[in-house]
Amino acid sequence: MKKGVLLVLVSFTLLILVACGDGNSADAQENDEVQKMIIRFVHVVSENTPKHQGALAMKEYIEEASDGTIRMEIYPNSSLFGDQDEYQNLVANNIQFIAPALTKFVGNNPQFNISEMPFLFENDEQAIEFWDGEKGQEVLGSLQEDGVLGLSMWPNGGKHLTNNKRAITSPEDLKGLKFRTQGGQLMDMIYSTLKAGSESIPFDELYTALDQGVVDGQENTFSNIESKKFHEVQKYMTVINHTRVDYAVFTNTKFWNSMNDATREIVEEGLAKGTEVARAEALTLNEQALEKIKAAGTTEVNELTAEQVDAFREVLQPVYAKYEEIIGADVIDAALKVSNH
Numbered sequence: 001m002k003k004g005v006l007l008v009l010v011s012f013t014l015l016i017l018v019a020c021g022d023g024n025s026a027d028a029q030e031n032d033e034v035q036k037m038i039i040r041f042v043h044v045v046s047e048n049t050p051k052h053q054g055a056l057a058m059k060e061y062i063e064e065a066s067d068g069t070i071r072m073e074i075y076p077n078s079s080l081f082g083d084q085d086e087y088q089n090l091v092a093n094n095i096q097f098i099a100p101a102l103t104k105f106v107g108n109n110p111q112f113n114i115s116e117m118p119f120l121f122e123n124d125e126q127a128i129e130f131w132d133g134e135k136g137q138e139v140l141g142s143l144q145e146d147g148v149l150g151l152s153m154w155p156n157g158g159k160h161l162t163n164n165k166r167a168i169t170s171p172e173d174l175k176g177l178k179f180r181t182q183g184g185q186l187m188d189m190i191y192s193t194l195k196a197g198s199e200s201i202p203f204d205e206l207y208t209a210l211d212q213g214v215v216d217g218q219e220n221t222f223s224n225i226e227s228k229k230f231h232e233v234q235k236y237m238t239v240i241n242h243t244r245v246d247y248a249v250f251t252n253t254k255f256w257n258s259m260n261d262a263t264r265e266i267v268e269e270g271l272a273k274g275t276e277v278a279r280a281e282a283l284t285l286n287e288q289a290l291e292k293i294k295a296a297g298t299t300e301v302n303e304l305t306a307e308q309v310d311a312f313r314e315v316l317q318p319v320y321a322k323y324e325e326i327i328g329a330d331v332i333d334a335a336l337k338v339s340n341h
């Protein structure tokens, strides 16, 4: 689609969103009927991912439990808003839910860096236990000044390295390569420690950036790599699980406080169903995606041995020395406690 036509379409959609608001009726808010409304959930990944499956489960529950009085629209693939503008549109209540990777909020609160601490969480269970715990909840709830509530953590999984230049099995192999990051200084530090370059690029521009060689590689979960076809433009993948993609489901207070009890109960229950499905599906979807990447045959897959992983762990130790202070020793300790380090 031509850029001009797309711009007109997006502006038109925005006009409609603003005109409709969140569709709440003041009368219904006063009594205890379920309020008629449209809820919009916006995200940047494909359909075959834990985040989208969670959003679908939420929609299914909310629409059924409200007999269609509440409708939920899901916009995947940055089709309405993407990394650059979804947060502002949440704050403005043009949309009611987003579920971005936690690391994208390190500019608002550096404690969101926790999912980028190298080799901190080994698996989804450990990450979930941390984010459901006291310190995790404090960090999730830290955007209230913007009128944003962090309601729940949805996991995706461990990240792995892909690149187009050479097989990576030791820290030295990254030297001189350039990687895309989700943003934040911690990720830049990881790559500079490994003598590699880094550049923050929005998710919806990543395929083109890899294809055109703007960057040599990137790090992501198997389900993000496979569902966005990054492997088709990346010759090498290293299974390393050095950092994670985990999400915060965010809503805005204007929308949240506009609901009466009957409505909020359904939306909260829908969110609980979404959380259950996203958490239950994450590992399976990532395992399936790894098999599909291997079967595609486009990419040499290198699974590191424990000794090879230890070499990366050792080189990246300085990240802990620096970020313990920035994130806070209490938060790091809580994370280390659940990950049994």
Ligand code: LMR
Pocket: 044, 045, 099, 100, 101, 156, 182, 202, 203, 220, 224, 245
């Ligand atoms: C990325 O930007 O690579 C991912 O965080 C996208 C996502 O939402 O999983």
